[in-house]
Amino acid sequence: MPLWIPITIAAAFLQNVRSMLQKQLTGEMSALGATYVRFAYGLPVALLYLLGLTALTDAPRPEANLLFLVYAVIGGTAQIYGTVLLVALFAYRNFAVGTTYSKTETIQTALFGIIVLGDHLSLGAFAAILISLAGVLVISIAQAKLTLTAFWRSLGERPTLMGIGSGACYGVAAVCYRAASLSLNQPNFILSAAYTLAVILAIQTAMMTV
Template sequence: MPLWIPITIAAAFLQNMRSTLQKQLSGAMSAYGATYVRFSFGLPVAALYLAGILWFTGASLPMPNMATMAYAVVGGLAQIVATVLLVALFAYRNFAVGTAYSKTETVQTAIFGIVVLGDHLTVGASLAILVSLFGVLMISMAKSDLPLGRFWRSLGEKPALMGIASGALYGISAVSYRAGALSLGLEGFVLPAAFMLFVVLAIQTATMTIWLWIYRRNDLKAAFRLWPQSAAVGLVGALGSIGWFSAMTLQNAAYVRALGQIELVFTFITSHIVFREKTSRLEFLGIVLVVGGLLLLVLGR
């Protein structure tokens, strides 16, 4: 089995854990503050991980070039704006439409990968991504009671456009992270992925610290007042990001993001078995399509 597959699955599992931990902070701070915690408290973990690699391998700290820094800035800021757009969607009555359209991230990631890096998708991989995409859309519509007809008719509405933009920005960030790591020209994937992660988190932490200090100072104070919970989010989030960056350095970002949708399966299992939540037929069909698409992607590789 190619190494990027188990790394991606582990990253998706950790992302599911991080989301659960972030929800516990929702009463004490806004979604912006919870997002900031992920970056700021993850940065020390990424720094220790990078330092450990340098010490263990005896390698020198990479010297980033202009391309590396440009990709880090573009990717880091794109991820922040994408998150802000998703948060902003909840102010709209039909926010479910926007969140559903944001799930087109995997397809947009594939397009950006082709344009920026010249990555190519096989016919089987393209089919797998489309199958899992339909599954994700079904799950999203089932959870929000969004009719299919309403989904298509709302394409030109502001929430839908915001959702598409969010998915595009997440796609840009994924491709940028892969491009930045590859631009270092280093052998292997561990060191370039670790260095890229550290640089990106440093940029995101600095940017959001300034923004929160100006506009949402209470969130900034809450993040450090609740440091044990914040540290847990940062630790799990950083470990997950180590997996994402490593996998995307090894493999086409579109494949990684597509396989990463296995997170929805983890969420489904948790809600069904642990919390004993009922599952609608549409949601179950969506899970089947997601799993089928992921199996087609993995077996096709």
């Protein structure tokens, strides 16, 4: 089994746990506050992870370059906005509609990857993305107990636009993070990813602290 499969499954699971905890935080603080907690508390963990990998591997330490920093800042900013929009959705009575539309992140990420990185998706890969997106939307609609009529009528509502916007921001962030990591030309992709994560979290924490 390729390594990316268990990594993707674990990431999806942890992402759901994160969203659940962020929803609980909205009852105690603002959307900006809940977003700040995510980055500020994640930074020490990312730094420890990076230090541990650096100590255990013989690969050369990644060095940031201008292109890396540009992608890191753009991606980090996009993720902040995406998180604020997603957390703000929880304050709406019909937040389930907005969070359902935020699931369009997958297809938006693929499109941004084609535009920014020149990714080439095969017909089969694109079909798989559409099937996956359709599955997520169907499950989300069922869990939210929405009718298809109510779902389509909600297209012009504010929560819907916020959900689509959140998905777009996350899509931009994902593509920029990948581009930043690739710009390091690091042979050890795990170390490269850890370095990218730590730097971006530091940037995000600094931006939101100021």
